[in-house]
Amino acid sequence: MKILIVQQRYGIGDMVIFLPYIHAISKKFDVPVTLLAKKSSKANDIFAEDKHVDNIIILDKEKDGITGIFNLTKILKKENFDKVFIFNSSLRYNLIAKFSGIKFIHQYPLFRSKDNLVKSAKIFTENEIGEMVSSEPNLETKNIIKNKKQDIKYICLGISASGPTKRWDVNNYIKLCKELLNFRPCKFYLAAGKSDIDLIQKIKKSDIGNKCESFENLTIKETLPIIKNCDCYIGGDTGFAHLSVALGVKSLTLFMDSPVMAYGKYSSKMFVVEPIGESNSTTHNTLGKDKISFTEVFKKATQLLT
Secondary structure, eight states, rough: OOOOOEOOOHHHHHHHHHHHHHHHHHHHTTOOEEEEGGGGOOOOOOHOTTTTTTEEEEEOOOGSSSHHHHHHHHHHHHHTOEEEEEESSSHHHHHHHTTTTEEEEEEOTTTTTOOOOOHHHHHHHHHTSSSSOOOOOOOOOOOOOOOOOSEEEEEEEEESSSSSGOOHHHHHHHHHHHHHHSSSSSSEOOOOOOGGHHHHHHHHHTGGGGEEOOOTTTTHHHHHHHHHHHHHEEEEESHHHHHHHHHOEEEEEEEEOOOHHHHSSOOOTEEEEOOOOOOOOOTTTOOOGGGGGHHHHHHHHHHHHH
């Protein structure tokens, strides 16, 4: 049996959130699946060591628009899929599946209104496979670092973000690192890329710079064993926060301008800090990056590291 799963959301965090449901479908039918995903989701890196996914078809510009319907249909026809699970309510993907000759099409109800993406994915998967599915993600990765020093706490710092409204001021991270170093010996990994070089350099030139290494020259796949080796993640609601959770690492995630009920409540490894005055209410347009309490972040960080 050949199974296709369509998960077309853009983010790394989105892909991590859908991990349990991708795994559940693969386990139910006892076959690895093919995943249709956007390049920005970093699916190739995330599933590089995952036995439940054996092929990834990237949704690029050639598979977009009217012409893209024909291009994607042509590709899927050659694969001869028996089943498809579509994690959206798009008529486009429904038609492509039919044009591709896929006999069994499982999909969210067409034209439904938006709701909590975790609940939607969980309910959909459970209904389709007839089993309960935990929302806890489990990311498979090899080459775990084994030379971890027990007297040092390793911390992944999510200093980057998808936009300025989701980014805690870099000076707060520098201050936090100084306070944590007074608490106990630490090493910090700066979870940021080449586009964040200004932030990286500011930290490296600070008093705690010699305690830091950055991910700027690493692929997502290359960062996974490093994150797995960490004692916790501290930072914004970024892909690295969700990767940390999936790798079994406690994540102290600062929600400033994104929906906490969707992205902050699906895992027991996720611990959240919201802007002052918010309680399970942070969402898009909260604009609360300047209302994140440093005292609360430090307090929760020390609790996770104890």
